[in-house]
Ligand code: AHM
């Protein structure tokens with residue numbers, strides 16, 4: 001009797017085999033994804049030592065050795081800027097942490113260039129309590145016709161060539177799409193490599209679970225309040241990690257819906273279109289889910305007007321997004 005030996009595929013091997021499907025590909029995107037994988041390992045190592053290094057809370061505190069430390073989101077941002085800044089093919093880098101995009105000039109003749117946008121450490125307040133945090137990234141082709149680097153970034157999410165997140169939780173999980181479905185990798189600390197654990201991941205079509213900051217309920221538009229009433233009457237569970245990466249990760253695997261509605265304090269919602277909503281929308285759609293800014297408004301079709309703009313988010317299993325839309329549609333206002 002022969003036993004089938006399971007294949008071990010690393011993130012690097014996976015990307016190279018996907019690249020091989022496009023003989024005309026120059027390998028530039030592969031290099032960028034490899035820079036993101038290195039950054040993820042570096043940030044994961046820092047996250048694990050955050051309390052020991054005293055990099056929680058405000059910038060300017062001393063660590064246990066009496067050394068000046070930077071906040072971990074600043075450190076994560078610098079790691080990404082440093083690794084991506086050295087890669088050929090990266091034209092512009094934009095981070096939730098920087099007011100202006102960073103222009104990179106590593107030009108090679110005739111090379112196709114990309115813009116990389118990221119939220120270096122999403123949900124960073126979870127760090128103080130050893131909760132899940134993550135990095136979210138989005139990759140666009142440089143728009144050569146654009147007048148300025150910022151203008152080159154202002155493309156709708158439907159133009160993304162790749163998107164993903166890294167969840168720093170009990171394990172470090174790298175979830176990636178290059179538009180050919182969604183694949184998931186877990187960092188094996190023993191060998192220092194991300195190993196594929198899910199190929200062609202599909203989100204469950206339905207699951208009676210919603211994820212929203214219910215503390216804001218009274219300041220949501222009436223339709224969202226009506227949805228929560230309906231969900232509670234129908235036996236739904238509430239799950240909210242307070243970090244979008246952790247919440248969307250759970251929903252990709254187990255189903256449900258994640259909401260960040262408009263509130264009185266944040267009338268356009270809190271989450272950023274280009275660093276959070278677009279990459280998560282691409283992943284969820286690639287897994288068979290839906291991602292809306294409002295009923296009838298797909299997040300990926302929103303034409304951005306500024307790199308830091310915000311958007312409401314309704315994202316998750318197709319049946320659960322439809323249930324939210326039904327309640328929004330039947331609400332008086
Ligand atoms: P951040 O990018 O400043 O960390 O904020 C984004 C985070 C998301 O991860 C999370 O879903 C949301 O903010 C939580 O906000 P709230 O505390 O209002 O529920």
Ligand code: MG
Nearest residue numbers: 119122123276
């Ligand atoms: Mg964020």
